[in-house]
Structures are given as C-alpha cells and as structure tokens.
Amino acid sequence: MAMKFTKSLCWGLGAAVCIGLFLAGVNRPVSAEALAQTQKQANGQITERYGDTLVVAQKATHQLFSHKKHVIGVGLECDACHPDIFQKKRGAAKAAGDYNMKSLEKGKYCGACHNGDEAFGVTDKKDCITCHGSNMQPPEKIVWKKPNKAVFDHQAHVQDIGLECGDCHDKIFTMKIGAAEAKGDFTMASFKKGRYCGACHNGDDAFDAQSQCDSCHFAPTKKIIFTKPVKTVVFDHKIHVGKAGLLCETCHKEVFVMGSGVLSGLETFRSDDPAAKRKHLEELHEKLCGTCHNSDQAFGFQTRCTVCHIGVKGLKQMKAQAEKGDAAEQGEH
Amino acid sequence: MNQYAMIIDLDRCVGCHACAVACRAEWQIPVKEGFRRNWVRRLGPAQTSKGLSYTFYPGLCNHCDHPACVDACPADPVQVTFKDARTGKTVDMEVAATWKDPFNGTVQIDKNRCLGCGACADACPYGARYVNPDLADDDSEGKADKCTFCMPRVAKGLQPACVQTCIADARIFGLRDDPKSEVAKYIKKGAKRLESQKVKIGPNVYYFGSKKDLELLDKLETPQEMPEANSRRVMLAKMLRPTLSKMAGLGVAGIAATTLLGPEDKE
Structure with a gap:
C-alpha cells in the first residue's frame, strides 16, 4: 500500500516537474545566437548555421570509445585515466604498438577498469559489441584491389585455422578496410621480408607467399594479345589454368617472370639472312612458349601456328566479337 | 579558404571597453568573473626601449591557423558535411565539438555536442575560451564559449559587434588573403601577431601601432609557452x-x- 502511494506520489511529482520544465522552456528567453545556430527542418535534417557555413549532414563515426559515456555518463574525472593509463594525446595508445585485446586482458589500457569486476570485462563475448559496434562479424572475404587484385579468406583464417583477432590486428594489419592497400609497401617483396601476409606465410608457419599464387590471386580472364616482338599473338589464361590445370608458378616462376618485362623488352628481329631469322625465331619459341609447346607436353610450336598467331584480320574479328558479346569479361589480374 | 582576420590599431584605440560591452550585449554573455569573449586590458604606463608607453590590449579569439583548442577537444567525433552558403561548395570533415571552418577559417563550437570539460579552454595560450557551467545539460558539465568572429552577423552583411561599435574605428575586420582588403593592407604595413618562439599557431588577430606600444604589448601579453594540458x-x-x-x-x-x-x- 505504502509502495503504491509512493509510486503515485512519484508520478505526480514527475508530472509537475515536466509541466514546470515545459513552462520554463516556453518562457526562457532564447539567445539570438542559439536561434540562428540551430534550426531543425521539417524533414528532420539538422541544419546548423555558423554564419555562411552550414552543417548539411552529420553522422556518427565508428568509435570504440566515447568520452561522453565515461565522463558525463559514468562521471569519471579526467585523471582517472590520464595520464597514467592513457597519454593525453590522440593516437598515442595505437602508436605504442601493444594497444590490443591481449594487453587489455592483462589489465592494460581499457582493461585497467574493464576487468569484469569494476566494469564489464573485455573477454566476455557478449560485451564485444559494446565497443566494437553491432557489426562485429569479421568480413568473410576481403578482396584487395591494390597493388594487384587478390582475395583473402578471413573466415578460413579465423574459424578453420583458429587465429585470434589479435594475432594479426593491429600489429600486422590495421583493423581498417583499405589500410594495408593505402601503404606503398603492400607488395610481394614486403611479404618476403616478413611483413603483412609474409609474417606467417614464410614456408614455415604457413605456405610460402612466393608459392601457391592462385590461393590468393586470380588468373586474368581476358585474353592477352601480345604486340611484341610480333603483332597479334593471342594467349588465353583460361585454357591454361582451367583445362590444362597449370599453376601460376608453372610459367611465372622461370619462363614468364612476373613484372620482369620479359616480352616488352623484345624487339622485332630483322635480318636479310633467312637462316639467321629462322634460328632466332626457333630459339625464341623454345625459350618461351616452347618450354611446353614442344610436341611432347603440348602441341609443338612448329605446328598449328594459327592457334596463337591470329593475324591482323583475326584480331579484328576477335575485337568485334568481344564488343558484341562478353564485354563483362574484363581482365582481372 | 579565405581566412577572416582582425586588425587592432592601437594608435586609434582609446581603451573605452565599448567593444567588450557590445560583444557581451550582442551574445548575452553572463557578467561573471572570467566569462568573456572579448576584453580590453590597460597596459602601462611603462618604460620601453622606445620610450614611455601607455596602451591597451583589446583581445578576442585569434581563430588561429593551427588552433590548439581544436586538437584538444575529446568529444566523440562525427562526420560533418559543411556547405558554404555563398558558393555552394561542400566539404566533409571528421570533427569533435570544435573545429576550424573549412571556408572562412574561423574556429567554431558545436554547443550541442560540447561536453564542457574545458580541455579547449586550457589548451588556448591566449585564454580566449571559457566554460559556462550554467549551460550544463544532460550531455555535459557546461558549454565552452568564445568569440565566433560574429559569423551570424557577418552572414547578414554586418560587421562584428565589436567592430561596428568601436568609437575610434580601431578594429578592422576582413579577409586576410584578399590583397585589396583593409586587413591585408594593414598586414603589409607591419601589423603584428602575438607570437613567440614557442607559441606559433598563426593567430589571426593582428596588432598595429607605434613601436613602443607594440613592444609593451608583446612583452606583457604574448604567450611564451603553450599551456600545460589541463x-x-x-x-x-x-x-x-x-x-x-x-x-x-x-x-x-x-x-x-x-x-x-x-x-x-x-x-
């Protein structure tokens, strides 16, 4: 009974306070600046004016930490965290290199309070979302576009291999889409030095990054038309990788070393002596396509010339066909 | 960006405080110790190397090129699209509760998101900001406040309140980077910023006057150190x-x- 009375008293008081606040709000003189600064439009879009500069859109950025929640919500003083736990400088913790879940679990950084005792713990799975947002699902696959197209199977690494987020983030990869691509050294050469994927893919902990190219990279789907040293030689990756079942390394390790410019450096051979010319062409074929196309592993380069040498007319036909049909089949490499 | 700036001509200033009063009236700044956007201090009379000086220090937010206050703001950042009403240009910026305007270089505060922590006020070597705890709402402990270069007035084609009210035309407001502006002419004539070796953040209030007055002003009012945080x-x-x-x-x-x-x- 007493409870009920108290409850209704609370309601009454609450209503009185509300009315009071409402009236106060109506009567309160509004400063000219406040009026000028904030106007809510009928469509709900916030437009704030700072003179001629308008704020036409404002959206929250994804932040792991909110000062507002901790200072206003919880009521912490600045020196509860600064400077003992966090330096008072934006990005200082990240720059320290150990600002990750492992450190937090050991009671460093956020973990100083977020230990499951003073504040929710950092190991409790249901609390991940509190800091990391609702989209805590790691991307299933990442497709890198720079400097070359490659795919990374996130799920395979986390679920099948059982890696923890902290194993790669943020020491090896910053946990931000496009962060690695934005750096100039996200290359195979860096992997060789143990950076990025190369941290594990060293042939010891995981397959060597210098092998098994097609685990991450794709063969081009578009036919390559060579213009050097002679015009209109066509090469189709699809047949070689698909039907023939070749690996990238089969050709790209020694014969067509990627990025070596093995073909772009060749000039058309000119000679008045037919024998010399023939010899040169034979040697060239043997060195390149002839490695396999020797009538043994694949048709010999002395046979079926027109399979590759399609001629100017053939090229024209091919181009016309491409424009008509499979425009979508663009090169990916 | 075309930076707004102000010239204060000490040769003209008579130290009447009308500017400070006009500012207070225009923006309804409460009369309380330390609550001000605009101030005038009397300097001297004192001996300088160029003779006896007796001058004034009319001060306000410097809307610096590299404002220390903006970096100090710990409010949760948001992605904001700013639009210049005159040119229609838009700029996207991630900002906390205070920022440097991308179009006119003024430093502004979003009162809605300000936490009232005072980090910005502590970071300003010129003491141009104050926190009004009476404006505390559910989201804050108060609100930081400072000179806005009267942007709402300027947008209407008016001069800042302090400039309009000055009885001696000692305050001149305009675009710093427009060579035809009065401000640019004064800078060319030798108007000085209150900068020292350790405090070089590009204040955009320039002082002009006789050598002795500038010497006294510099000696007494130019900050020599960036403030220790909080x-x-x-x-x-x-x-x-x-x-x-x-x-x-x-x-x-x-x-x-x-x-x-x-x-x-x-x-």
Whole structure:
C-alpha cells in the first residue's frame, strides 16, 4: 500500500516537474545566437548555421570509445585515466604498438577498469559489441584491389585455422578496410621480408607467399594479345589454368617472370639472312612458349601456328566479337 | 579558404571597453568573473626601449591557423558535411565539438555536442575560451564559449559587434588573403601577431601601432609557452582525491567510489 502511494506520489511529482520544465522552456528567453545556430527542418535534417557555413549532414563515426559515456555518463574525472593509463594525446595508445585485446586482458589500457569486476570485462563475448559496434562479424572475404587484385579468406583464417583477432590486428594489419592497400609497401617483396601476409606465410608457419599464387590471386580472364616482338599473338589464361590445370608458378616462376618485362623488352628481329631469322625465331619459341609447346607436353610450336598467331584480320574479328558479346569479361589480374 | 582576420590599431584605440560591452550585449554573455569573449586590458604606463608607453590590449579569439583548442577537444567525433552558403561548395570533415571552418577559417563550437570539460579552454595560450557551467545539460558539465568572429552577423552583411561599435574605428575586420582588403593592407604595413618562439599557431588577430606600444604589448601579453594540458583540472582533481579515497570504507558508497577510483588506488 505504502509502495503504491509512493509510486503515485512519484508520478505526480514527475508530472509537475515536466509541466514546470515545459513552462520554463516556453518562457526562457532564447539567445539570438542559439536561434540562428540551430534550426531543425521539417524533414528532420539538422541544419546548423555558423554564419555562411552550414552543417548539411552529420553522422556518427565508428568509435570504440566515447568520452561522453565515461565522463558525463559514468562521471569519471579526467585523471582517472590520464595520464597514467592513457597519454593525453590522440593516437598515442595505437602508436605504442601493444594497444590490443591481449594487453587489455592483462589489465592494460581499457582493461585497467574493464576487468569484469569494476566494469564489464573485455573477454566476455557478449560485451564485444559494446565497443566494437553491432557489426562485429569479421568480413568473410576481403578482396584487395591494390597493388594487384587478390582475395583473402578471413573466415578460413579465423574459424578453420583458429587465429585470434589479435594475432594479426593491429600489429600486422590495421583493423581498417583499405589500410594495408593505402601503404606503398603492400607488395610481394614486403611479404618476403616478413611483413603483412609474409609474417606467417614464410614456408614455415604457413605456405610460402612466393608459392601457391592462385590461393590468393586470380588468373586474368581476358585474353592477352601480345604486340611484341610480333603483332597479334593471342594467349588465353583460361585454357591454361582451367583445362590444362597449370599453376601460376608453372610459367611465372622461370619462363614468364612476373613484372620482369620479359616480352616488352623484345624487339622485332630483322635480318636479310633467312637462316639467321629462322634460328632466332626457333630459339625464341623454345625459350618461351616452347618450354611446353614442344610436341611432347603440348602441341609443338612448329605446328598449328594459327592457334596463337591470329593475324591482323583475326584480331579484328576477335575485337568485334568481344564488343558484341562478353564485354563483362574484363581482365582481372 | 579565405581566412577572416582582425586588425587592432592601437594608435586609434582609446581603451573605452565599448567593444567588450557590445560583444557581451550582442551574445548575452553572463557578467561573471572570467566569462568573456572579448576584453580590453590597460597596459602601462611603462618604460620601453622606445620610450614611455601607455596602451591597451583589446583581445578576442585569434581563430588561429593551427588552433590548439581544436586538437584538444575529446568529444566523440562525427562526420560533418559543411556547405558554404555563398558558393555552394561542400566539404566533409571528421570533427569533435570544435573545429576550424573549412571556408572562412574561423574556429567554431558545436554547443550541442560540447561536453564542457574545458580541455579547449586550457589548451588556448591566449585564454580566449571559457566554460559556462550554467549551460550544463544532460550531455555535459557546461558549454565552452568564445568569440565566433560574429559569423551570424557577418552572414547578414554586418560587421562584428565589436567592430561596428568601436568609437575610434580601431578594429578592422576582413579577409586576410584578399590583397585589396583593409586587413591585408594593414598586414603589409607591419601589423603584428602575438607570437613567440614557442607559441606559433598563426593567430589571426593582428596588432598595429607605434613601436613602443607594440613592444609593451608583446612583452606583457604574448604567450611564451603553450599551456600545460589541463593544469586547472589536474589541480581540482587532486583536491578532490583524498576525500574520495576516504569513501572506500563507507559501504555502498565506498563500493561506488572504489569502482570509480579503481585505477587511482593502484598508484
């Protein structure tokens, strides 16, 4: 009974306070600046004016930490965290290199309070979302576009291999889409030095990054038309990788070393002596396509010339066909 | 960006304080110690190397090129699209509750998102900001406030309140980078910024006057050091700490206090 009375008293008081606040709000003189600064439009879009500069859109950025929640919500003083736990400088913790879940679990950084005792713990799975947002699902696959197209199977690494987020983030990869691509050294050469994927893919902990190219990279789907040293030689990756079942390394390790410019450096051979010319062409074929196309592993380069040498007319036909049909089949490499 | 700037001609200033009063009236700044956007200090009479000087220091926010206050703001950042009403240009920026305007270079505060922590006020070497705790709402402990270069007035084609009211035309407002502006002409004539070796953040209020007056102004008012972060709040917090630590033995309140003070107790 007493409870009920108290409850209704609370309601009454609450209503009185509300009315009071409402009236106060109506009567309160509004400063000219406040009026000028904030106007809510009928469509709900916030437009704030700072003179001629308008704020036409404002959206929250994804932040792991909110000062507002901790200072206003919880009521912490600045020196509860600064400077003992966090330096008072934006990005200082990240720059320290150990600002990750492992450190937090050991009671460093956020973990100083977020230990499951003073504040929710950092190991409790249901609390991940509190800091990391609702989209805590790691991307299933990442497709890198720079400097070359490659795919990374996130799920395979986390679920099948059982890696923890902290194993790669943020020491090896910053946990931000496009962060690695934005750096100039996200290359195979860096992997060789143990950076990025190369941290594990060293042939010891995981397959060597210098092998098994097609685990991450794709063969081009578009036919390559060579213009050097002679015009209109066509090469189709699809047949070689698909039907023939070749690996990238089969050709790209020694014969067509990627990025070596093995073909772009060749000039058309000119000679008045037919024998010399023939010899040169034979040697060239043997060195390149002839490695396999020797009538043994694949048709010999002395046979079926027109399979590759399609001629100017053939090229024209091919181009016309491409424009008509499979425009979508663009090169990916 | 075309930076707004102000010239203060000390040869003209008579120290009447009309500028400070006009500012207070225009923006309804409460009359309270330390609450001001605009001020005038009397300097001297004092001996300088160029003779006896007796001058004034009319001051306001410098809307610096590299404002220390903007970087100090700990409010949760948001992605904001700014639009210049005159040109229609838009700029996307990630900002906390205070920022440097991308179009006119003024430094502004979003009062809705300000936490009232005072970090910006502490970071300003010129003391141009103050926190008004009376404006505290559910989201804050108060609101920081400072000169806006009267942007709402300027947008209407008016001069800033302090400039319009000045009886001696000692304040000149305009675009710094427009060579035809009065401001640019004064800068060319030798108007000085209050900058020192360690405080070089590009203040955009320039002072012009006789050599002796500028010497006295520089000697007394140019900050020589960037402020140590939050000296005021560190002091406040230290004063509070012993009281709160004692609360640890007081049952429920003690538990609450230890929770809040967890990291402190480990010291």
